[in-house]
Amino acid sequence: MQIEFRKINERSKYIDIVHTQDSMQILESEETIGLKGELKRVDSKLVQFQGKLHGNLELICVRSGKSFRERIDCDLVLYFSDGVWKTQSQTNNLNLDVIEFFEGFIDFNFILESEVESIRLDYNIQTNIEE
Numbered sequence: 001m002q003i004e005f006r007k008i009n010e011r012s013k014y015i016d017i018v019h020t021q022d023s024m025q026i027l028e029s030e031e032t033i034g035l036k037g038e039l040k041r042v043d044s045k046l047v048q049f050q051g052k053l054h055g056n057l058e059l060i061c062v063r064s065g066k067s068f069r070e071r072i073d074c075d076l077v078l079y080f081s082d083g084v085w086k087t088q089s090q091t092n093n094l095n096l097d098v099i100e101f102f103e104g105f106i107d108f109n110f111i112l113e114s115e116v117e118s119i120r121l122d123y124n125i126q127t128n129i130e131e
Helices: 108-121
Strands: 002-004 013-019 032-043 046-060 067-082 098-101 105-107
Touching (some): 032 108, 046 108, 067 108
Antiparallel strands (some): 013 032
């Protein structure tokens, strides 16, 4: 799913996106991942997303090497810029990590794939290990 930057204004725009294996190739069977929350414009080139990342992912335990299913439910605040975000040239003193897009659209498929890969590459430990 993509949303044009120019269609986002100061009024919050609600989004709710859920992907399964059918709609996202990096997901295994029975895995889901989604974003739900609000988008709003912070300034002329900057948009803020505030909401939740949710779903179920198959992860690898770093202790046992076995795969396990983990429920994902975490708050998420992301910033997107329409073009290059130059912190030094901005009038406000926001020190942000910003995802830059260069075609006038925010690509939520790209964002979700990045979040899934980031979670999978993290140091994952299965908390309810059955002996």
